[in-house]
Amino acid sequence: xxxxxxxxxxxxxxxxxxxxxxxxxxxxxxxxxxxxxxxxxxxxxxxxxxxxxxxxxxxxxxxxxxxxxxxxxxxxxxxxxxxxxxxxxxxxxxxxxxxxxxxxxxxxxxxxxxxxxxxxxxxxxxxxxxxxxxxxxxxxxxxxxxxxxxxxxxxxxxxxxxxxxxxxxxxxxxxxxxxxxxxxxxxxxxxxxxxxxxxxxxxxxxxxxxxxxxxxxxxxxxxxxxxxxxxxxxxxxxxxxxxxxxxxxxxxxxxxxxxxxxxxxxxxxxxxxxxxxxxxxxxxxxxxxxxxxxxxxxxxxxxxxxxxxxxxxxxxxxxxxxxxxxxxxxxxxxxxxxxxxxxxxxxxxxxxxxxxxxxxxxxxxxxxxxxxxxxxxxxxxxxxxxxxxxxxxxxxxxxxxxx
Ligand code: T4K
Numbered sequence: 390x391x392x393x394x395x396x397x398x399x400x401x402x403x404x405x406x407x408x409x410x411x412x413x414x415x416x417x418x419x420x421x422x423x424x425x426x427x428x429x430x431x432x433x434x435x436x437x438x439x440x441x442x443x444x445x446x447x448x449x450x451x452x453x454x455x456x457x458x459x460x461x462x463x464x465x466x467x468x469x470x471x472x473x474x475x476x477x478x479x480x481x482x483x484x485x486x487x488x489x490x491x492x493x494x495x496x497x498x499x500x501x502x503x504x505x506x507x508x509x510x511x512x513x514x515x516x517x518x519x520x521x522x523x524x525x526x527x528x529x530x531x532x533x534x535x536x537x538x539x540x541x542x543x544x545x546x547x548x549x550x551x552x553x554x555x556x557x558x559x560x561x562x563x564x565x566x567x568x569x570x571x572x573x574x575x576x577x578x579x580x581x582x583x584x585x586x587x588x589x590x591x592x593x594x595x596x597x598x599x600x601x602x603x604x605x606x607x608x609x610x611x612x613x614x615x616x617x618x619x620x621x622x623x624x625x626x627x628x629x630x631x632x633x634x635x636x637x638x639x640x641x642x643x644x645x646x647x648x649x650x651x652x653x654x655x656x657x658x659x660x661x662x663x664x665x666x667x668x669x670x671x672x673x674x675x676x677x678x679x680x681x682x683x684x685x686x687x688x689x690x691x692x693x694x695x696x697x698x699x700x701x702x703x704x705x706x707x708x709x710x711x712x713x714x715x716x717x718x719x720x721x722x723x724x725x726x727x728x729x730x731x732x733x734x735x736x737x738x739x740x741x742x743x744x745x746x747x748x749x750x751x752x753x754x755x756x757x758x759x760x761x762x763x764x765x766x767x768x769x770x771x772x773x774x775x776x777x778x779x780x781x782x783x784x785x786x787x788x789x790x791x792x
Contacts, residue, residue, distance in 0.1 A: 414589030415759035427640035459608030466585030466598030470496035481528035656686035666769035672697030700779030
């Protein structure tokens with residue numbers, strides 16, 4: 390460990406621990422040759438988008454992996470959410486977590502449906518079903534629940550509530566590709582589930598997403614809506630938009646699928662290494678994944694308990710950034726504190742105490758195939774060092790805006 394005293398910390402004038410920047414969300418690439426072969430083939434075919442053979446193959450492979458009946462891949466998950474929301478005829482109010490990426494709420498608001506923010510269970514970081522039930526009004530048409538970090542929501546409880554109140558249940562499964570709930574793959578629950586294959590996801594198509602569902606009619610509707618409503622040449626039978634995935638994107642997805650087990654194994658190894666290295670650091674808790682389920686381990690998330698670390702999450706973040714470790718505080722400050730929701734519901738935070746607390750305490754760390762084991766050791770050494778010297782370091786860190 391290169392830091393011997395606090396003056397060695399980069400934030401206090403020392404040399405950064407890393408000469409290059411370590412990002413959260415550095416993409417996994419998979420086998421380049423396989424990808425380039427596919428790209429060469431699609432160029433030879435001159436079929437670049439619009440339900441090409443690679444898109445078809447990718448959708449088939451996703452259905453096989455998840456055991457779902459239908460998969461419609463899209464240009465990104467936000468569009469996939471918007472299409473699924475519209476296909477389900479959601480209107481009025483839909484209950485969502487505030488502790489999620491803002492796309493979840495925006496996909497509703499974009500269609501003038503009010504996202505009603507529910508609090509979460511501080512243990513799982515997912516919607517607390519009791520809070521959800523308390524928010525149901527005559528205007529509520531559905532629940533849009535995120536499987537945050539790929540850890541499944543309380544699915545059975547949400548199904549029970551949705552059924553009892555005749556609400557539609559849609560899952561934002563952007564983080565949860567290849568994860569399971571009670572032994573069954575995510576993708577099989579609610580009316581439909583939406584995945585993201587954005588570059589930062591462990592399986593990526595550069596940009597991309599998918600809606601999966603076991604309902605035939607809904608799948609047909611979503612497929613039409615994704616392609617302007619075209620049911621055949623010159624035949625538009627529905628209101629639709631352009632949500633299609635391109636062939637190069639599907640080529641990337643198919644190539645990534647071939648390395649899926651490797652990506653997961655790598656993420657799991659990294660997760661275990663972080664877990665071991667941080668186990669006895671006071672005030673730091675790494676989120677747990679249920680080992681009885683299938684997980685993709687794509688997020689390394691710490692909860693920082695400031696009274697024990699004697700240094701705030703934000704000062705730890707600044708210290709890591711100075712060392713070139715670009716940790717993130719997903720999903721700070723919570724959707725309810727972002728526009729336009731902050732203006733619409735200025736007091737929403739009063740009903741979201743667990744969300745508010747969590748937003749102040751979480752930190753996401755780098756993982757994936759771009760990170761090496763020795764990087765993790767050094768990141769953990771840095772976190773340990775900063776926390777061990779928290780009380781001394783804290784007052785010396787120049788805060789942004791303090792000149
Ligand atoms: N629902 C949930 C729950 C989601 O988390 C997301 C997306 C969505 C819905 C919507 O899915 P999409 O419509 O995007 O398919 C990133 C991603 O852009 C976003 O997809 C993701 N969630 C979110 C959690 O993370 P930002 O604002 O953090 O992106 P950015 O540009 O800061 O990138 C994150 C890190 O990744 C940076 O440190 C740089 C690194 N990076 C990024 C890209 C694009 C790379 O190293 N290479 C790259 O190519 O949102």
